Amino acid sequence: MTAIPAPGAFPAYDRLIEAAAACERLTLRTTGEEPARRRAWEVLVELSSRCRDAARALLTDPTLITEPVETGRFRAVDLLVEMVGQLIAELRACLRGAGSSQVRADTRGWGEVERLYDAALHLAEIVSTIVPHRDYATQVGAQAISRARLAIHHLALRRAAESVQSVLAAAAAVAHPDPLVIELDTLACTLADHAHTLARFRQAETRAQAAALGLRDFDQQD
Incomplete structure (x- = not known):
């Protein structure tokens, strides 16, 4: 397990710990024998524990510290933290009264x-x-992580290939192009093919992540 990271070094971990702490702060103001207050206390205590368990679980994979947010790997963390905030707001509203x-x-x-x-x-x-x-x-696992991180840049790779091909256009418009032109054109074509493959991989990854969360899809910028 990875050591507890310094504040700011692992934002997903930090957000889960803060969500747990927010629950714990509210428990201090949720004492009382009324059934509603007892239930609110139970909810907050359990949710705090689950958030801390989830934060510790993230530390079992040291690669997550360098995981780009664009891969969508932390989408479940985002949703959990958002839901904890909503739940706390609802609890405060339900427990609000004229007297303590x-x-x-x-x-x-x-x-x-x-x-x-x-x-x-x-x-x-x-x-x-x-x-x-x-x-x-493992080698297979590490390579899969590497590909997923590369795949988020498929558009940049495609544009790079298009840029190279544009630069080569005039140099290639002769009967016998320089060998370097041919070599660079081959490289650009290969890059374009890889970009297309990565785009399809990214689409499959996005759908799999959405399915795991019970969502139809993620909002994508690419």
Whole structure:
């Protein structure tokens, strides 16, 4: 397991720890014997524990520290942290009252709390079990990670190939181009082919990640 990273060195880890801490801060203001307050305390304590478990799980894969956010590997972390924030906001609303011991009767609000809670637990499990690469130390696993990181740049590679081909156009428009022109044109064609292969790989990766989260697709810029 990777040592606990310095603050800022592993943003995904930091965000999960902060989500756990946010839950813990609210538990300090959620004491009381009323059923709603007891349930709120149980939800917050469990969710804090799950967030910390998920953060520790990320440390089992040292390659995640250098994982580009563009790969979408941390999408489950993003969703979990967002959901924890929503749940905390809902809990505060449901527990808001005129006095410290009063609890607002809001059946619909508590239904939303329970819905968010169940979804957050599911996401925490995904972060713990799917986000870390289990085979990062093997040759096959390391190469798969490497390809996924390269694939996010397929557009840049395609544009580079197009740029080289544009530069070569005039030099190639003669009966007998210089051998270097031919060599560079071959390189550009190879680069374009690789870019196309990586684009298809990226599309498959995106769909697989979305399926793991129960989503139809990610928002993509490429």
